[in-house]
Amino acid sequence: MNIPKDIHTHRLPSLPGTAIVNVAPDAFSPCKGEWYSIGIHPWHVTPTLASEGASCPPSLRHPQVLAVGEAGLDKLAAAPMTLQVELFRRQARWAEEARKPLLIHLVKATDELLKVKRELCPSVPWIIHGFRGKAALAEEYLRHGFHLSFGEKYQEAALCTMPACRLFIETDESEIAVRELYVRAARVRGISPEELEETVRRNVRTLFFRP
Numbered sequence: 001m002n003i004p005k006d007i008h009t010h011r012l013p014s015l016p017g018t019a020i021v022n023v024a025p026d027a028f029s030p031c032k033g034e035w036y037s038i039g040i041h042p043w044h045v046t047p048t049l050a051s052e053g054a055s056c057p058p059s060l061r062h063p064q065v066l067a068v069g070e071a072g073l074d075k076l077a078a079a080p081m082t083l084q085v086e087l088f089r090r091q092a093r094w095a096e097e098a099r100k101p102l103l104i105h106l107v108k109a110t111d112e113l114l115k116v117k118r119e120l121c122p123s124v125p126w127i128i129h130g131f132r133g134k135a136a137l138a139e140e141y142l143r144h145g146f147h148l149s150f151g152e153k154y155q156e157a158a159l160c161t162m163p164a165c166r167l168f169i170e171t172d173e174s175e176i177a178v179r180e181l182y183v184r185a186a187r188v189r190g191i192s193p194e195e196l197e198e199t200v201r202r203n204v205r206t207l208f209f210r211p
């Protein structure tokens with residue numbers, strides 16, 4: 001069994017099982033040896049979707065599905081924030097039911113996100129993916145218990161401020177190979193790529209492969 005080193009992408013990895021591939025609930029058709037996250041992206045939120053059944057899709061319990069998401073809140077998305085919050089809250093509940101981490105897409109909606117987190121007091125980890133904020137914002141999220149995932153673009157000071165146990169690496173939409181992203185991030189943190197891979201591997205085991 002491969003432990004994924006890329007926790008968020010939209011493409012199948014070149015080596016099966018080395019990434020968590022994000023798909024929409026209706027597009028889930030698992031390939032052997034791959035890992036997935038299933039969720040509704042805030043860009044795809046529509047009033048019909050928000051009014052549909054609130055129960056947890058059975059696919060979320062599939063053993064190859066490691067996380068719920070990406071779900072999130074995005075001030076630049078077309079859907080009104082109230083609708084986005086409704087669907088995000090629903091998916092956060094699914095994550096609780098399925099006992100799987102929640103992968104979060106967040107754009108300019110920190111207050112709304114923290115409000116939902118306070119309301120729900122989730123027991124599963126919440127991971128903000130593609131984190132590009134400043135170090136001070138990273139520290140705020142860390143105080144609130146979030147994990148953060150870094151891709152191709154980020155503030156180096158924010159990456160440096162991360163405690164090893166709260167850090168992930170992802171390719172998302174990037175064309176750059178995940179190995180190269182590890183090399184770059186390791187250089188920023190002043191460690192070897194191997195050490196960073198070992199750190200993230202430990203975090204992936206702890207969060208996504210909980211017994």
Ligand SMILES: [Zn+2]
Nearest residue numbers: 022070172173
């Ligand atoms: Zn994504």
